[in-house]
Amino acid sequence: MTERLDRARILSSQNGVDALLVTPGADLRYLTGYAAKPLERLTCLVVTQLGSHLVVPGLERSAAEAAGVSMPIVTWDELDDPFAIVAHLVGDADVVAVDDQMWASRVFALQEALPEASLVLGGQLVSALRAVKDDEEVQALRDAGAAIDRVHARMGEWLRPGRTEREVGADIARAIVEEGHEQVDFVIVGSGPNGASPHHEVSDRVIGAGEPVVVDIGGTNAAGYCSDSTRNYVAGGEPDPGYIAMLEVLKQAQQAQREYARPGVTAESVDAIGRQIIADAGYGDRFIHRTGHGIGQETHEEPYIVEGNRTVLEPGMAFSIEPGIYVEGQWGARIEDIVVCTQDGLEVLNNTPRDLVRL
Structure with missing residues (x-):
């Protein structure tokens, strides 16, 4: 999975994207090996030029670890704001790509948490990687x-x-x-x-x-x-x-x-x-x-x-x-x-x- 994340990071940079955000679905499983359930609690992969983190609800940490996720896992508790955590990891990124299947409610919450960033569709970045099988x-x-x-x-x-x-x-x-x-x-x-x-x-x-x-x-x-x-x-x-x-x-x-x-x-x-x-x-x-x-x-x-x-x-x-x-x-x-x-x-x-x- 490390190679796939590296390729995603390179492709993002080539397309002028500073950070890539991926929520549960096939893209997340492809990049992390974790088939996370699409629950109301936010799970989000954050890929920047500095590295990758997986943000998960605290009660889902063991599932992510069992799936073999090798990157740092950042957990959040019931009273935390997970979108603020994602925003902190994104930092001062100007262009943030989100996966095509991200729930609209999450896109709006991220826009609010990242008021200075431009959100763009990121599906083509990952699909370009997924299209060629190893x-x-x-x-x-x-x-x-x-x-x-x-x-x-x-x-x-x-x-x-x-x-x-x-x-x-x-x-x-x-x-x-x-x-x-x-x-x-x-x-x-x-x-x-x-x-x-x-x-x-x-x-x-x-x-x-x-x-x-x-x-x-x-x-x-x-x-x-x-x-x-x-x-x-x-x-x-x-x-x-x-x-x-x-x-x-x-x-x-x-x-x-x-x-x-x-x-x-x-x-x-x-x-x-x-x-x-x-x-x-x-x-x-x-x-x-x-x-x-x-x-x-x-x-x-x-x-x-x-x-x-x-x-x-x-x-x-x-x-x-x-x-x-x-x-x-x-x-x-x-x-x-x-x-x-x-x-x-x-x-x-x-x-x-x-x-x-x-x-």
Whole structure:
């Protein structure tokens, strides 16, 4: 964590930031190793050019120490003003960056405690660091990817006609934990027309024979890293030929994106490769979301694989490749893999079948 803090300090200085303040969330865990609970009592990492301190409520000190926090821990008691403590550590800093997810009430309290300082958003400073994974992080993502692959491989245990999406989703959720995750982040089981809603979760709809089913699932493992993978299923019969033709286009687009993505190309160019294939097949207006998102300690983080993002991919960047096609009122399909840029190519972390899985 010391190296990460040093890099955050250097990057802050390069961007004209005198102090960086980070409250509970993925940024704090990334920089300190401490997954602090977002409580009403203030916990705040203070990073200045002189060093780093973690301000915590006195009753949370043991939790911070147990997490292995190596920097000085400054505690405050019930009658203390924690914002005054943070202001003292910040000193005479002119520009103070706060994490993007800091509660508004805390931003206002800090502004009051630091009347001479300019508060700016600091999320881009930390996200620039988090976007490039080190070897340990990549291994944690590999482990998460293998765990979610094992869940997909078991889908035949639960997904069958006559069961509701909710019933199947509950079984999947239990398996996500059984196969190596510490928590379930989301379960999407979109059968028939529900598959046309990319963020549909589960419902009491009964799955019919021969209906396409989109299953998008993910969790977080003990190392704090996420999985996310989508596959397409059918049980008890054959789907409409129109769906089969659509899915073949989607498969070609996703494969082309996987083969193209590598260090040195832009995030938006990966999106464009698959989007053109889908558009040429007549489904352009039915690919209604970006191609992908970065992944790490959060399911969605930088870099985003979308038009307009000219970020050049680098070794260590991890992200999803998940084009989709959605026909409202009928069906939808999405194929999603998590990938990591290597020195000269791409490592794919999900390796279950990308064809329609017949159960």
